[in-house]
Amino acid sequence: MITILTAQNTQKIDSLEITNNELLEHQFKLIDEDMFFNTVKIGLLGSSSQIIAIAKLLNDRKRLNIVLDPILISGTNENLSSTEMMEVMKTQLFPLCLLLTPNLAELNALAPGLDEQAAVASLNCPWILVTTSDSSEVQIEHRLYHESKLFKKFTYDKLPNKYHGSGCTLSSAISASIASGDDVDVACSKALEYTYQCLLNAKKLGKMQYHPNRTSSKPI
Structure with missing residues (x-):
């Protein structure tokens, strides 16, 4: 389901067109009455009203594994959210989710002024994977939290380029792994290796940006 259409290239996002709530709700209901699914992955969101509409749809459809990638800033540094939208996400959507996958900049935007563990605790979600690909270190460390406590670290050599779609690749791969029955920590481990x-x-x-070659790695 498309929440928002973008006009963009590897250098910039030029414009956005948000899917209206009525169409979004209609599409969800058509899929729900026709197909079985146990996992939903959410990416870029367009407005506070859209977030509320999606939260209602998901709240009415119990027992879903919801993975949310809070896309707040584009890879070319355009702001894709607002303070109001972030607050609505935190109160309406995050409590419904199984896993959030913010990068460190997004975590800081969602919980400004808090250290990492306190920020994680403030988001009211059982599992949170904090990615740190923008680190200046030679190696990068991704940290998985469960119930606000550090559960596992994943370390990789830092790659030299800027990428378009790395976070989307990761969260989609995690969702696919969870949908097939893997536990969250196993899904994160598999998806991080696949994405790398x-x-x-x-x-x-x-x-400008490089695109992940999703056919070059063994599928999840």
Whole structure:
């Protein structure tokens, strides 16, 4: 389901068109009456009213594994959210989710002024994977929290390029793994390895960001 259409390339996002709530609700109900699914992955969201509409749909459909990638800033540094939208996400959507996958900048935006563990605790979600790909260190460390406590660390060598779609690749791969029956920590481990291989083999299709090569790695 498409929540928002973008006009963009590897250098910038030029414009956004938000899917209206009525169409979104209609599409969800058509899928729900036709197909079985146990997992939902949420990415870019367009407005506070859309967040509320999605939260209502998901709250009415119990026993779903919901993975939310809170896309607040684009890879080319455009702001894709607002303070109001973040507050609505935190109160309406996060409590319904199984897992959030913010990068460190997004975590700081969602919980400004707090250290990492306190920020995680403030988001009211059982599992949170904090990614740190923008670190200046030679190695990067992703941290998985469960019930606000550090559960596991994942360490990788830092890659040199800027990527378009790395976070989406990761959260989608985690969701696919959970949908197939894996526990959250196993899903995160598999998806991080898959995503890293996609980035190692990324292709530069435009003038700026590289695109993950999702066919270069063994499927989840």
